[in-house]
Amino acid sequence: MRILLALSLTFAAWAMPAAAETKTAIFAGGCFWCVESDFDNVPGVLSTTSGYIGGENQSPTYENHPGHREAVRIEYDSAKTDYNKLLTAFWHSVDPLDGGGQFCDRGHPYTTAIYAVGDADLAAAKASKDAAEKELGQKVATEVAAAPQFWAAEDYHQDYYKKNPVRYKYYRYACGRDARVEEVWGDKAHEGILAH
Numbered sequence: 182m183r184i185l186l187a188l189s190l191t192f193a194a195w196a197m198p199a200a201a202e203t204k205t206a207i208f209a210g211g212c213f214w215c216v217e218s219d220f221d222n223v224p225g226v227l228s229t230t231s232g233y234i235g236g237e238n239q240s241p242t243y244e245n246h247p248g249h250r251e252a253v254r255i256e257y258d259s260a261k262t263d264y265n266k267l268l269t270a271f272w273h274s275v276d277p278l279d280g281g282g283q284f285c286d287r288g289h290p291y292t293t294a295i296y297a298v299g300d301a302d303l304a305a306a307k308a309s310k311d312a313a314e315k316e317l318g319q320k321v322a323t324e325v326a327a328a329p330q331f332w333a334a335e336d337y338h339q340d341y342y343k344k345n346p347v348r349y350k351y352y353r354y355a356c357g358r359d360a361r362v363e364e365v366w367g368d369k370a371h372e373g374i375l376a377h
Contacts, residue, residue, distance in 0.1 A: 201260035207296040209252040211283025225262025270373035280322030285356040296328035
């Protein structure tokens with residue numbers, strides 16, 4: 182009887198699909214409200230958190246984050262999406278040719294970057310940057326680096342597009358984000374994002 186039980190448990194474990202794993206990706210793509218809004222519309226994304234990354238000071242705030250970029254930490258279900266799909270969504274939701282910021286938001290805090298979590302993601306991010314440069318036929322300004330400490334932004338920045346939909350939509354439109362993304366990427370603009 183014990184042998185049959187052991188065999189049935191072994192078979193059950195073998196037949197079960199691999200457990201989904203929650204993984205992390207971090208992207209800086211200009212205003213973190215917009216990046217959060219875009220990635221909340223990518224299938225397989227579980228959560229997004231707006232924050233700051235890449236600077237020297239500890240515990241940055243919106244009023245005090247020199248050297249940091251606005252960024253979004255993304256938690257995703259590896260059984261429903263993968264890092265390469267997130268990279269595709271990232272590239273096609275920003276203007277990677279602009280080294281001075283994004284759209285109407287200017288300066289280092291609004292420049293683009295991919296902060297990879299782990300060596301495999303770093304290699305994939307570098308390869309995707311090469312592919313983006315080849316596709317666009319121009320040098321891409323987006324930095325690719327290993328992820329340093331990420332600091333969550335203040336609560337009022339989290340889910341801003343949901344809490345203040347009218348203000349958010351006006352800001353996004355007036356800033357020219359979608360128009361410029363469509364100018365840069367054409368038919369591939371917003372690829373991988375269900376709504377924007």
